Amino acid sequence: MSDTYVVVGAGIVGLYTAYSLVYEAGVSPKDITIAAAHIPGDQSINYTSPWAGGNFSCISPGDKKSLSYDRYTYTHLSEIQKRLGGPSCGLDMRPATDYFHKYPPAKKMESLKEYVKDFRILEKSALPKGIVFGISYTTWNFNCPLFLQNLASFLEKLGVTIIKKKLEHLSQAFLSPNTKVVFNCTGIGAITLGGVKDTNVYPTRGQVVVIKAPHIQFNMCLWSNESATYIIPRPNSNGELVMGGFLQKGISTGDTFKHETEDIIKRATKMAPQILDRPLDVVRVAAGLRPSRHGGPRIELEEVEDGKLVIHNYGASGYGYQGGWGMAHDAVRLLIKAQRASQASL
Ligand SMILES: Cc1cc2nc3c(=O)[nH]c(=O)nc-3n(C[C@H](O)[C@H](O)[C@H](O)COP(=O)(O)OP(=O)(O)OC[C@H]3O[C@@H](n4cnc5c(N)ncnc54)[C@H](O)[C@@H]3O)c2cc1C
Ligand SMILES: *[C@@H]1O[C@H](CO)[C@@H](O)[C@H](O)[C@H]1NC(C)=O
Ligand SMILES: *[C@@H]1O[C@H](CO)[C@@H](O)[C@H](O)[C@H]1NC(C)=O
Ligand SMILES: *[C@@H]1O[C@H](CO)[C@@H](O)[C@H](O)[C@H]1NC(C)=O
Ligand SMILES: *[C@@H]1O[C@H](CO)[C@@H](O)[C@H](O)[C@H]1NC(C)=O
Numbered sequence: 001m002s003d004t005y006v007v008v009g010a011g012i013v014g015l016y017t018a019y020s021l022v023y024e025a026g027v028s029p030k031d032i033t034i035a036a037a038h039i040p041g042d043q044s045i046n047y048t049s050p051w052a053g054g055n056f057s058c059i060s061p062g063d064k065k066s067l068s069y070d071r072y073t074y075t076h077l078s079e080i081q082k083r084l085g086g087p088s089c090g091l092d093m094r095p096a097t098d099y100f101h102k103y104p105p106a107k108k109m110e111s112l113k114e115y116v117k118d119f120r121i122l123e124k125s126a127l128p129k130g131i132v133f134g135i136s137y138t139t140w141n142f143n144c145p146l147f148l149q150n151l152a153s154f155l156e157k158l159g160v161t162i163i164k165k166k167l168e169h170l171s172q173a174f175l176s177p178n179t180k181v182v183f184n185c186t187g188i189g190a191i192t193l194g195g196v197k198d199t200n201v202y203p204t205r206g207q208v209v210v211i212k213a214p215h216i217q218f219n220m221c222l223w224s225n226e227s228a229t230y231i232i233p234r235p236n237s238n239g240e241l242v243m244g245g246f247l248q249k250g251i252s253t254g255d256t257f258k259h260e261t262e263d264i265i266k267r268a269t270k271m272a273p274q275i276l277d278r279p280l281d282v283v284r285v286a287a288g289l290r291p292s293r294h295g296g297p298r299i300e301l302e303e304v305e306d307g308k309l310v311i312h313n314y315g316a317s318g319y320g321y322q323g324g325w326g327m328a329h330d331a332v333r334l335l336i337k338a339q340r341a342s343q344a345s346l
Contacts, residue, residue, distance in 0.1 A: 002161050003033040003175040009185035010036035010162060011049035012144075012320045015151045016328035017183050017313055018160055019080065025332050029159035033175060037166035037189070040148040045254030048187050049320065051288025053208060053232040053242045054142030055219055056322040058098050058112075058135075062105030065296060066319070069326030075115050076325060077140055084154055090146030092235035093117070096139040096219035099131045099271075104223070112137070131222075139219055142321050143234045174308065181335060184312045187291040187320075190298075198298070201315060203289035205251040206244060207260045212281040214239025215274070222271050229267040231275070240283060241275070243268040247318070249292070256285045292317040297327055301334040307342065311335060 005027055007014045018034055021027040038047035056074055060066045081091045095118075112135075113119050122134035156162055167173055173182040184190070190198045213233075221230035228247060234240040243264050261282075269275050293315030302310045313331040316324055 002030055003179050004031040005033070005181050005183070006173055006175055006179050007032065007034045007183045007185055008036065008167065008173050009183075009187060009189070009314070010034050010039045010148075010152065011047065011185065011187050012052075012148060013187065013313055013316050013324045013327060014183070014185035015148065015155065016325045017185055017331060018155050019151065020325065020328040020332045021183075021335075022155075022158060022160070023079075024329060025336055029155065032155075033161040033163060034152075034155070035163050035165045035167070035173065035175065037164070039162055039164055040145070040152040045252075045287070045289060046188060048288050048291060049148055050145045051206070051208070051286055052142070052144045052321055053230060053244055054144040054147075054234065054321055055094075055096065055232045056140040057096065057219070057221055057230070058100075058104055058108065058223060059228070060317075060319040060323055061296070062108035062111075063296065066323065067108065067111045069297070069323035069330070070319070071111065071115055072326030072329055073321075073323050074140065080151070080325075084150050088236050089150045090143035090236055092141055093138050094141045094217060094219055094233055094235075095136065097122075097134065097136045097221075099128065099220075099222045100133040101130065101222070101224045103133050109135070140322070141219065141233060141235050143237050144321065146236060170310065173310070179308070181309045181311065183331060184310055184314060186314055187316070188289050190291070190314045198293070198314075200294040200298075202250055202292050202294070203252045204292045204317060205248040205253065205287060205289055206246050206318075207256055207264065207285065207287045208242050208244045209261050209264045209268075209285050210234075210283045211241050211243065211275075212239055212283055213241040213275055213278060215278055216241050216272070220272050222267075227267075229264075229271050231268055231272055243275075247290075252289055254287050254289070256287045261285050290318045291315055291320075299327055299330050299334070301338060309335070309338060
């Protein structure tokens with residue numbers, strides 16, 4: 001009975017969901033199978049999680065739900081960090097500064113102020129030219145590929161099964177007659193997976209340039225009207241620094257472009273000239289597709305047949321690491337509520 005609960009997708013959202021099933025719903029790890037076309041260690045343009053910069057920032061919107069996903073994730077991550085053996089699992093905290101060319105939503109700032117460590121609104125006089133607002137705080141930084149791998153191994157050691165399987169249709173997610181609940185954590189895959197193809201999902205392409213820069217141990221980002229420039233140090237990586245970026249809605253190529261690389265280097269070194277205190281040493285250039293969705297992430301329970309359930313949890317866009325646990329928490333709460341209701345009706 002290892003596939004009573006099936007999580008489709010082994011990106012950060014699927015892994016958070018499996019974790020949440022174990023620790024927040026008390027499901028036995030032996031009853032959980034994660035089935036995915038790509039698993040940690042794989043690379044594909046159809047697998048977004050390894051490509052992320054990997055921090056907690058102001059990228060997510062200011063609506064109530066997004067604020068709650070972020071808050072839940074930020075305030076609980078130390079638990080996962082502890083269970084995975086401390087910062088060397090690829091999750092650590094670093095200082096961060098965000099600058100804005102136009103004012104961010106006030107609700108968002110009020111919310112962050114309540115729980116983000118060392119949150120400070122910067123003095124007007126301390127802001128660079130052209131910047132209207134700035135904050136500094138202590139943020140979570142992920143080494144995305146390493147963290148994914150470690151979280152997956154941790155779940156496997158608990159007894160969760162992870163299998164590689166590409167599904168053509170939703171019905172195949174019911175791996176055996178035992179399967180009662182399927183979590184749909186397919187990210188960008190929700191566009192093409194057979195069943196009800198979700199036309200609200202679309203890619204938002206990003207390109208990043210990774211350099212060797214052990215002397216940079218802080219995050220910085222500049223939110224402009226149409227772009228974001230950011231630098232993110234990768235914990236436990238021998239000094240890698242992720243520089244970005246782009247937020248290109250509707251673009252789905254995994255190719256990388258020289259002119260974009262040059263543009264990123266120009267913007268990032270203008271924002272943080274300290275980068276050039278050492279010769280620029282480019283390690284790699286990569287592109288990824290954020291699974292964006294009109295209307296925000298879909299966290300929804302659907303009863304299929306004979307009381308079997310599909311719980312959707314996808315559309316994390318540019319904030320799967322920083323908000324994904326909050327999404328998983330809500331998805332798993334839907335399950336708990338449904339199980340209580342069905343017990344009550346027996
Ligand atoms: C350049 C860039 C920078 C980013 N920076 C950050 C950041 O700093 N902070 C942050 O929080 N987020 C960031 N993100 C966003 C983050 O990467 C995503 O929100 C997150 O990875 C989405 O995870 P996911 O699990 O939903 O999707 P994915 O990682 O794409 O996982 C989807 C899973 O579903 C599987 N799947 C799909 N279809 C099928 C099928 N038919 N059959 C079987 N399996 C299937 C896939 O194989 C995969 O295992 C960034 C993204 C990019 C591109
Ligand atoms: C990614 O997924 C799309 C849609 O299913 C498919 O057409 C494409 O071939 C895939 N690309 C790769 C590199 O696997
Ligand atoms: C996930 O949701 C998408 C969009 O509704 C749908 O196409 C797909 O069949 C679902 N997959 C699973 C495994 O439930
Ligand atoms: C965090 O990463 C995102 C992109 O992934 C970027 O837009 C943002 O500027 C970064 N923020 C901080 C505070 O480092
Ligand atoms: C951004 O947009 C605002 C108003 O929409 C405008 O006042 C400002 O000049 C713009 N900034 C830049 C850098 O383009």
